[in-house]
Amino acid sequence: MIEEYRHTKTTVSLLNYHFVFCPRYRRKIFLNEAVDLRFKQLVQEICEEYGFKIVAMETDKDHCHLFVNTLPTFSPADVMNKVKGGTSKILREEFAHLNQMPSLWTRSYFVSTAGKVSNETIKRYVEMQRKR
Numbered sequence: 001m002i003e004e005y006r007h008t009k010t011t012v013s014l015l016n017y018h019f020v021f022c023p024r025y026r027r028k029i030f031l032n033e034a035v036d037l038r039f040k041q042l043v044q045e046i047c048e049e050y051g052f053k054i055v056a057m058e059t060d061k062d063h064c065h066l067f068v069n070t071l072p073t074f075s076p077a078d079v080m081n082k083v084k085g086g087t088s089k090i091l092r093e094e095f096a097h098l099n100q101m102p103s104l105w106t107r108s109y110f111v112s113t114a115g116k117v118s119n120e121t122i123k124r125y126v127e128m129q130r131k132r
Helices: 033-050 076-095 119-127
Strands: 013-021 053-060 063-070 110-113
Touching: 013 053, 013 076, 013 119, 033 053, 033 076, 033 119, 053 119, 063 119
Parallel strands: none
Antiparallel strands: 013 063, 013 110, 053 063
């Protein structure tokens, strides 16, 4: 669990965001195990590249939950831009059936900080998505 403050030259922060986002038309793209696995690999690569720390990540048939810790230099919109943009391009190149859609992701998403519930509660919720 990421509960340690992150330090840079000019900041000390603890920013955990819980995102939920869906493919366009709520298509059930994550039922395809190859797409699901590749998506998770790509998200991990993107998070490493930008310094986001994945606390929990899970997909359900038609949506994804992503719980990440970020530095304050990235807004929630920046995080979604990096994740959706990076995964869309590569997934559509690698899986022809996804290229038939006008875009892979919807423009909308849900984001919440861990302010009202504990990080542990959100982490358990995200990890239980496939087990419901």
